Amino acid sequence: MAFLYKADPARGAQWAKLFAEKAPDLPFHIWPDHGDPAAIRYLAAWQPPANPTLTFPNLEVVFSVGAGIDQFDLSGVPAHVPVVRMIEPGIVEGMVEYVTQAALTIHRDLFDYGLQQQQQVWREMPLKPAAQRRIGVLGLGVLGTAVLERLRLFGFACAGWSRSPREIEGVECYAGEGSLDAFLARTDILVCLLPLTSATRGLLDASLFARLPRGASLIQTGRGPQLNQPDLLAALDSGQLLNAILDVTDPEPLPPGHPLWTHPRVRITPHIASATRPDTAVDVVLDNLRRHREGLPMLGQIDRTRGY
Numbered sequence: 001m002a003f004l005y006k007a008d009p010a011r012g013a014q015w016a017k018l019f020a021e022k023a024p025d026l027p028f029h030i031w032p033d034h035g036d037p038a039a040i041r042y043l044a045a046w047q048p049p050a051n052p053t054l055t056f057p058n059l060e061v062v063f064s065v066g067a068g069i070d071q072f073d074l075s076g077v078p079a080h081v082p083v084v085r086m087i088e089p090g091i092v093e094g095m096v097e098y099v100t101q102a103a104l105t106i107h108r109d110l111f112d113y114g115l116q117q118q119q120q121v122w123r124e125m126p127l128k129p130a131a132q133r134r135i136g137v138l139g140l141g142v143l144g145t146a147v148l149e150r151l152r153l154f155g156f157a158c159a160g161w162s163r164s165p166r167e168i169e170g171v172e173c174y175a176g177e178g179s180l181d182a183f184l185a186r187t188d189i190l191v192c193l194l195p196l197t198s199a200t201r202g203l204l205d206a207s208l209f210a211r212l213p214r215g216a217s218l219i220q221t222g223r224g225p226q227l228n229q230p231d232l233l234a235a236l237d238s239g240q241l242l243n244a245i246l247d248v249t250d251p252e253p254l255p256p257g258h259p260l261w262t263h264p265r266v267r268i269t270p271h272i273a274s275a276t277r278p279d280t281a282v283d284v285v286l287d288n289l290r291r292h293r294e295g296l297p298m299l300g301q302i303d304r305t306r307g308y
């Protein structure tokens with residue numbers, strides 16, 4: 001019985017060290033070295049190999065090393081093999097930090113102060129209280145909820161949107177297509193923390209931007225293909241949107257010379273909003289292996305019909 005890791009090898013080396021300490025009886029391999037294929041029971045990957053059970057006939061569980069699962073070709077993973085995404089405290093902390101800094105950057109007018117600095121201008125802008133700044137998060141899952149729980153502490157007017165109804169203390173919760181207009185109409189800073197599915201691909205487009213108040217801003221930390229990039233540029237140029245902070249793009253990276261790279265009202269980071277932390281993730285994976293052995297549901301097991 002063995003565990004195979006197929007993702008960034010430097011992080012894999014950290015996983016290997018942690019497995020050696022915490023589960024010394026479970027042999028751990030880093031792709032492409034997989035030892036005896038028949039011994040591989042568990043695979044953790046950013047992208048699994050195509051049809052993994054053809055190579056590893058005794059595979060029992062596939063783990064995603066990320067929170068998102070859209071990069072998986074699920075059609076190649078047989079239905080009897082559960083697929084588990086990453087829910088672990090390190091990834092949550094990273095996302096909370098990233099979205100908090102992005103929301104505060106927009107709230108405290110740091111885009112405008114940056115532009116002023118380039119002109120050597122020293123000019124105060126009126127300070128808006130957090131309670132008058134309305135933040136709306138698309139996606140009320142593990143990450144969206146954690147982000148809102150932190151932003152609420154700053155006093156922002158917080159809301160969120162999900163597929164099914166949710167209740168979060170101090171957060172106005174909207175659910176389903178029918179409530180999207182009302183959610184957007186009350187949102188000054190829109191954060192996207194949705195998974196990429198057929199329903200969310202291209203969701204952030206001109207029609208959605210038009211339903212936000214004029215001068216709203218976007219923080220995109222979901223997945224690149226959710227955003228229509230030409231529509232974003234048009235909305236920024238018309239003033240419908242004021243600022244955009246993008247951690248994910250399509251493609252990644254954007255090609256040299258793409259207009260988003262140099263737009264004065266766009267900040268881009270290279271998909272670093274958050275990342276699985278080996279020290280916290282390995283504990284979660286080992287706990288899931290125990291659950292699997294005991295016939296209990298694993299934390300983060302995905303529902304293939306929903307696609308997330």
Ligand code: NDP
Nearest residue numbers: 067068139140141142143162163164194195199221273274
């Ligand atoms: P979850 O699965 O826990 O939450 C997803 C949320 O989105 C749920 O609230 C779900 O609704 C909602 N949702 C899904 N589809 C729709 C829809 N069609 N309409 C309305 N709401 C919808 O995911 P996480 O919070 O763990 O992660 C979210 C995403 O963040 C990941 O899939 C990934 O793409 C991205 N991510 C980005 C990172 C980065 O570094 N940039 C790092 C980690 C993740 P419901 O509650 O009803 O199920």
Ligand code: OXD
Nearest residue numbers: 065066067068274275
């Ligand atoms: C993830 C990511 O999904 O890093 O975990 O994007």
